[in-house]
Amino acid sequence: MVTYTESVDGVGEEALKGFFVGWPSPPSARTHLKILENSAFVVIARDEDSGDVVGFVNAISDGVLTAYVPLLEVRPAYQRQGIGSELMRRLMSRVTDFYMVDLLCDKDLQPFYGRFGMTPAIGMMVRNFERQSGE
Ligand SMILES: CC(C)(COP(=O)(O)OP(=O)(O)OC[C@H]1O[C@@H](n2cnc3c(N)ncnc32)[C@H](O)[C@@H]1OP(=O)(O)O)[C@@H](O)C(=O)NCCC(=O)NCCS
Incomplete structure (x- = not known):
């Protein structure tokens, strides 16, 4: 059974594996924590x-005004079971009082985020790939 928490209390590095799929230089479990x-x-x-x-x-x-959502990921074996949607539902319920709630995503995921009241926008970004692991 999958359960949800809104705190990292009790989450150890050993429980954080299998994320950042496809990242050339992924953060370690320690950095993830x-x-x-x-x-x-x-x-x-x-x-x-x-x-x-x-x-x-x-x-x-x-x-005060702003929340930004940098990361959402469900491990591949658990995808398409509603877990990503439940994570987003629970997160969005925590940020309803902010003026701005932003994220960047690929175009094919815009319909997914649209289900949580988000609308498409144009953004700008910098990616320093030599810093991708966060080390
Ligand atoms: C995006 C992601 C978090 C969705 O998690 P999930 O648990 O599979 O999502 P749910 O089961 O709640 O919802 C699945 C729905 O999301 C949409 N969806 C999921 N992945 C998608 C993708 N790659 N492209 C387009 N739509 C996608 C589909 O509409 C899907 O509905 P369907 O199963 O009826 O076709 C998951 O696919 C993931 O971790 N992807 C890799 C990391 C990533 O891309 N994160 C988002 C960064 S902006």
Whole structure:
């Protein structure tokens, strides 16, 4: 059974494996945990049988106007079971009071995020690929 928490308390590095699929230089489990700890909001999906984290979403925030959602991922074996949607639903319910809730995504995911009240926008970004692992 998959259960959801909105805290990283009790989540260890050993439970964070199988994420950042396809990233050439992925963050380590230790760095992943630090990302979650430093985030303003997290929602974590765990497989109660194994104890493993199977999906997560995080948001960073100025605490006044803005929340930004940098990462959402469900481990491949657990995708298409509604977990990503539940993570987003729970996160969006935490940020309803902010003026801006933003994220960047590929075009093919716009319909997915549209289900949570988001609308397409034009954005700009920098990616320093030599810093991708966060080390
Ligand atoms: C996007 C992601 C989080 C969705 O998680 P999920 O648990 O599979 O999502 P759900 O089961 O709740 O919803 C599935 C729906 O999302 C949409 N969807 C999922 N992946 C998609 C993709 N790659 N392209 C387009 N739509 C997609 C589909 O509409 C799908 O509905 P369907 O199963 O009826 O076809 C997951 O595919 C993932 O981790 N992808 C890799 C990381 C990623 O791309 N993260 C988003 C960064 S912006």
